[in-house]
Amino acid sequence: MHLKIDLHVHTNYSYDSVIKPEEVVFYAQKHGLDGVAITDHDKIDCALKMAKETNFLVIPGIEISSLDGHVLALNIQEPIPKELSVDETVDKIHSLGGIAVACHPTSLFKGSLGEQISSKFDAVEVINASAFPFNYSVKHGQKIASRLEIAQVAGSDAHYGPEIGCAYTLVNAESEVEEIVKSISNGLCQPFGKAIPLTVRLKRELLVFKRKLS
Ligand SMILES: [Zn+2]
Ligand SMILES: [Zn+2]
Structure with a gap:
């Protein structure tokens, strides 16, 4: 079975997002x-709360x-401190049973x-729909992933x-979070997607700007 999963979504628990938790499933299904x-x-x-309470597949994660x-x-149950070195951060993720992207x-x-x-x-996010410049980012991401021989994933960074x-x-997996992250780290996955359209992007900038002002 193949599952279509956006691996990178911010709710308004992030200072720079305007997505209400209850909107996530609506747009995901749409x-x-x-x-x-x-x-x-x-x-x-928010990730833990949604993973527990939502009647839709939610993988708890953190950026x-x-x-x-x-x-x-991805697939962790407790926060990981910021401002550690990248090496320490990845080790910490693995010690908590998660995968590092x-x-x-x-x-x-x-x-x-x-x-x-x-x-x-465990993986490189070769397609990030809000990356800039988009085509350069995809190409370079693919290069890094193939040089390191690790999995390639995609997310919107919505x-x-x-x-x-x-x-x-x-992702080639059934709908069990454990199995999904295992499949990803084994490379049983494929990235898809495009850049966020400019009009949507501008709307976002405006709404996020308003939020930061209020
Ligand atoms: Zn980021
Ligand atoms: Zn992000």
């Missing part, structure tokens, strides 16, 4: 997804601000890891509802 990973910046409360750049952790490895303006990605990671599902990972 865009034909089988599941999402909730990955708020350095916070896991950690490590000293060297952003790192996604190098997100938007080369995107500008995002706190990217760049050359700090090692084969200790901060606004309509962005959910713009990019997604097709």
Whole structure:
């Protein structure tokens, strides 16, 4: 069985997102997804709550601000401290039973890891729908993943509802979170997606700007 999962979604528990938790499933289903990973910046409360209470596949995750750049952790049950080195961050994720994804490895303006990605990671997010410049990021991400021989995944990095599902990972697994992350780290997955359309992106910028003002 193949599941279509957006592995990178921010709710409004992230300071820079306007997605209400109750909107996540609406847009995920509207865009034909089988599941999402909730990955708020350095916070896991919403992800855990949704994974427990939502009648839809939710993988609990977190986007950690490590000293060297952003790192996604999937399938963890407790927060991971920010501002550790990338190496310590990945070790911590593994010790908690999660998998580590190098997100938007080369995107500008995002706190990217760049050359700090090692084969200790379980996957590289080669498609991040909000990465800039998009085509360059995809190409470079693929290069890094194939050099390190690790899995390639995709996520929207949505901060606004309509962005959910713009990019997604097709995972060869049943709908069990443990099995899904195992399949990903074994490379039984494929990245798909495109850049967030400009009009949607502008709308997002406006809404996030308003939120930060209020
Ligand atoms: Zn990020
Ligand atoms: Zn993100």
